[in-house]
Amino acid sequence: MKRFLILIAAMLAVAPVAAIDTGKAFDDPELQARYDKMISEVRCLKCQNQSIKDSNVFLASDLRREIRRLIAEGKTDAEIQDFLVTRYGEFALYRPRTTGKTLILWVAPFVLVLFGGFAMFRILRHRMSMPVDDDAVNEGAAE
Amino acid sequence: MSRYVLPLVAVITLIVFLVIGLTRGDPRALPSPFIGKPAPQFELPKLKDTSATVGSSDLAGQVALVNVWATWCVQCRVEHQFLLDLAATGEIPIYGINWRDTRPEALRWLQQLGDPYVASGFDVDGVVGIDWGVYGAPESFLVSADGVVLFKQLGPLNRQIWERDFVPLIASGGAAQ
Numbered sequence: 001m002k003r004f005l006i007l008i009a010a011m012l013a014v015a016p017v018a019a020i021d022t023g024k025a026f027d028d029p030e031l032q033a034r035y036d037k038m039i040s041e042v043r044c045l046k047c048q049n050q051s052i053k054d055s056n057v058f059l060a061s062d063l064r065r066e067i068r069r070l071i072a073e074g075k076t077d078a079e080i081q082d083f084l085v086t087r088y089g090e091f092a093l094y095r096p097r098t099t100g101k102t103l104i105l106w107v108a109p110f111v112l113v114l115f116g117g118f119a120m121f122r123i124l125r126h127r128m129s130m131p132v133d134d135d136a137v138n139e140g141a142a143e
Numbered sequence: 144m145s146r147y148v149l150p151l152v153a154v155i156t157l158i159v160f161l162v163i164g165l166t167r168g169d170p171r172a173l174p175s176p177f178i179g180k181p182a183p184q185f186e187l188p189k190l191k192d193t194s195a196t197v198g199s200s201d202l203a204g205q206v207a208l209v210n211v212w213a214t215w216c217v218q219c220r221v222e223h224q225f226l227l228d229l230a231a232t233g234e235i236p237i238y239g240i241n242w243r244d245t246r247p248e249a250l251r252w253l254q255q256l257g258d259p260y261v262a263s264g265f266d267v268d269g270v271v272g273i274d275w276g277v278y279g280a281p282e283s284f285l286v287s288a289d290g291v292v293l294f295k296q297l298g299p300l301n302r303q304i305w306e307r308d309f310v311p312l313i314a315s316g317g318a319a320q
Contacts, residue, residue, distance in 0.1 A: 045173065045278035045279075046278050046279055058243055058269065059269070059272075059278055062243075062268070062269040062270075062272070062273055063273065065268075066270075066273055085176070086176060087176065087183075087273060087274065087275070087276040088173065088176070088276050088278065089173055089174060089175075089176045089276075091173055
C-alpha cells in the first residue's frame with residue numbers, strides 16, 4: 001500500500017508538460033480565454049488523440065493561427081466551429097455540437113445509466129423477495 | 144430460459160459493434176466533408192513561377208485531379224511514379240498543391256523525380272491546405288468539370304486504387320450523384 005502511494009505521489013509530481021503556445025495571443029483577457037478554450041477543444045487531425053493546444057505538429061500550429069485570425073476578425077465561437085466542421089467534419093471538435101448526427105453521443109450515456117439503474121432495481125427487488133435461507137443463517141451462527 | 148435472452152442480446156450487440164469497429168479499415172481515415180460539394184476556391188502562386196498563379200479557374204471545365212504533396216512526405220515519394228505514369232497517359236490533368244514545403248526543395252524534387260503536374264501551387268503557410276481539409280499528405284481530390292469534389296484519396300495513389308475508385312467516377316462524369 002505504501003509503495004502504491006509513493007508511486008501515485010511520484011506520478012503527480014511530474015511537472016505538467018508546457019503547452020506549445022506559451023506566449024499570449026491576445027491582450028484582451030476575454031479573447032485570450034476564448035482562444036484558450038477553443039484550442040483545447042479542437043482535435044489535432046494529424047495526431048488524433050491530442051488537442052491542437054497540446055500538439056506541436058505544423059497542422060496544429062496552422063489551425064491555431066487560423067483560430068487566432070478568426071477571433072481577431074470578430075468571429076463568434078459558433079462561426080469558428082463551423083469553419084472547422086466544414087473543412088474537417090464533426091470529428092474535429094472534442095465537444096461535439098448537438099446536431100441530429102451527434103445526438104446519440106449526448107443521449108446514449110443517460111439512456112445507459114437509466115437502463116442500468118432499472119436492471120439493478122429489478123435484480124435487487126428479486127433478491128429481496130427471495131425467502132431467507134434459514135439453514136445458512138443457523139449454520140453461520142453455530143460456528 | 145428467458146433469463147438468458149437479455150445477456151445474449153447484450154453479447155450479440157457487443158459483437159456486432161466490435162465487428163463493425165474492427166473491420167472498418169484505417170481508423171485514422173476521416174470521411175471528407177467535401178464529397179459531393181463544391182471544391183474550395185483557391186488561388187496560389189505557381190511553384191515554378193511565383194509571379195503567376197494557379198487556382199480554381201484553371202480547374203474549371205474539366206475533370207481534374209488535385210494532389211497535395213510535399214518533399215517531407217515519404218508516402219508522396221511512393222506515389223510519385225504512379226502520378227508520372229498517369230500524367231503520361233493524358234487521362235486527366237493533375238494539379239499539385241505543394242503543402243507546407245520550401246520552394247528550393249520542391250523544385251529539386253520535381254527536377255530529380257519528374258513533374259507530373261500541369262502546375263503546382265505553392266502553399267507555404269498551409270492556408271489552402273486547411274481550406275481543403277488536408278491533414279496528411281498525400282491527399283488526392285477528384286474534381287468534376289463543374290467543380291464538385293467527387294472523391295478523396297487519403298494516402299498514396301496507385302494503379303489499383305485508381306482503377307477501382309477513380310475511373311468509374313470519371314467515366315460517369317460525376318453524373319452518379
